Amino acid sequence: MSDPTFASPPCFAHEIEDGWNGFEPVDPQTAADVARWRRSERERLIAARLAMPAEERRALAREIARALDGLVAAVSQPVIGLYWPFRGEPDLRDWMADRCRSGARVALPVVVARDRPLRFREWRPGCPMERGVWNIPVPAGGCDLSPGIVVSPVVGADRAGYRLGYGGGYYDRTLAAMPAKPLTIGVGYPAAAVDTIFPQPHDIPFDRMILGGVCRERGR
Numbered sequence: 001m002s003d004p005t006f007a008s009p010p011c012f013a014h015e016i017e018d019g020w021n022g023f024e025p026v027d028p029q030t031a032a033d034v035a036r037w038r039r040s041e042r043e044r045l046i047a048a049r050l051a052m053p054a055e056e057r058r059a060l061a062r063e064i065a066r067a068l069d070g071l072v073a074a075v076s077q078p079v080i081g082l083y084w085p086f087r088g089e090p091d092l093r094d095w096m097a098d099r100c101r102s103g104a105r106v107a108l109p110v111v112v113a114r115d116r117p118l119r120f121r122e123w124r125p126g127c128p129m130e131r132g133v134w135n136i137p138v139p140a141g142g143c144d145l146s147p148g149i150v151v152s153p154v155v156g157a158d159r160a161g162y163r164l165g166y167g168g169g170y171y172d173r174t175l176a177a178m179p180a181k182p183l184t185i186g187v188g189y190p191a192a193a194v195d196t197i198f199p200q201p202h203d204i205p206f207d208r209m210i211l212g213g214v215c216r217e218r219g220r
Contacts, residue, residue, distance in 0.1 A: 063213030
């Protein structure tokens with residue numbers, strides 16, 4: 001059973017919002033306007049990310065890795081859910097390998113079915129890989145792990161800790177289903193910062209956001 005203190009099942013969550021009198025139906029026009037804005041903002045931010053020079057992306061990824069070091073240093077032999085870079089996301093593969101060599105266990109997200117939580121499958125340097133959904137490489141074998149730390153790429157991020165992703169809702173669905181709350185860390189480039197993503201009731205805020213070398217705690 002998932003921990004009710006940090007998440008709620010996403011079923012029908014898109015049809016309600018947190019109003020002054022509890023959860024209330026969303027105005028259909030407002031919901032359509034927000035969905036349209038999120039699609040447009042997602043396209044804008046991805047285009048800006050892909051337009052960045054490769055060397056700038058590499059330099060910012062190194063800054064992100066240093067900030068991550070500071071967050072995970074106090075955890076002995078952590079289990080870290082990471083990701084394989086896609087569409088210009090920060091490339092943390094060297095950092096992943098370093099974590100493994102330092103005694104951490106690393107797992108990559110695997111889509112098992114649409115509208116289902118992700119599974120995190122153990123990854124090690126040199127392990128066999130196969131093409132997953134959207135042709136993103138995933139470990140071909142290995143056991144499933146339950147991360148105590150989840151590092152997720154963001155398309156956009158606001159100061160309240162909400163992340164704008166690709167629109168599939170996989171991370172929100174996954175975090176809602178996890179038996180214990182992990183430390184959640186969103187990572188991206190400084191240009192990913194937005195005033196708000198207009199979060200929906202099913203969106204789950206992250207504990208930390210690292211945009212470039214700057215690490216922000218939720219709400220700060």
